[in-house]
Amino acid sequence: MRLTQDIIRKMIKEALNAQEREDKINSIIRLLSNLDDGDTNYIMTNVRNQLDKQEDMQEAHDHEGDMAKRQMYKTARDAKQVFHMIHPGDNYPAWLQSKMTKVADYIGVIKNYLEYDHVVGEKLDKDATAGDYVKDFQKSDAPQFKGKSKKKKQKMAVAAYLDAQDDK
Numbered sequence: 001m002r003l004t005q006d007i008i009r010k011m012i013k014e015a016l017n018a019q020e021r022e023d024k025i026n027s028i029i030r031l032l033s034n035l036d037d038g039d040t041n042y043i044m045t046n047v048r049n050q051l052d053k054q055e056d057m058q059e060a061h062d063h064e065g066d067m068a069k070r071q072m073y074k075t076a077r078d079a080k081q082v083f084h085m086i087h088p089g090d091n092y093p094a095w096l097q098s099k100m101t102k103v104a105d106y107i108g109v110i111k112n113y114l115e116y117d118h119v120v121g122e123k124l125d126k127d128a129t130a131g132d133y134v135k136d137f138q139k140s141d142a143p144q145f146k147g148k149s150k151k152k153k154q155k156m157a158v159a160a161y162l163d164a165q166d167d168k
Contacts, residue, residue, distance in 0.1 A: 133157040
């Protein structure tokens with residue numbers, strides 16, 4: 001297949017946003033017009049491959065936050081409804097109690113990750129003690145600790161420590 005200016009123009013238009021499109025297309029066409037067909041095919045194949053990889057990475061990356069937000073919204077909505085269905089003194093089968101415990105645990109793990117591990121980007125050694133966690137949280141200037149009292153940071157540190165112990 002011979003790469004014509006129209007084919008090249010179409011491929012580039014699909015890859016670039018509207019603002020930059022015309023200037024870049026004309027610049028690339030001027031450069032490509034000086035090359036022979038073999039060089040042009042080689043370049044366009046590599047460009048196409050790179051654009052495909054970038055598009056795949058961007059699609060995977062772009063939708064993760066949206067998906068997580070939707071899932072957490074639905075979880076919070078359902079949890080609120082379940083909360084209002086539960087009355088003091090109600091008895092539930094063991095399997096249901098187990099599911100409730102797992103939900104609470106999973107949400108706690110997600111919260112701790114987003115609150116500390118993900119934002120700070122560090123983890124203490126597996127052998128770290130609860131005291132190490134407290135010291136680390138107390139000295140941290142990460143945004144999630146801003147305005148938190150020493151007592152609150154201590155509680156967060158202990159929760160993170162216990163979560164780390166569960167992961168062992």
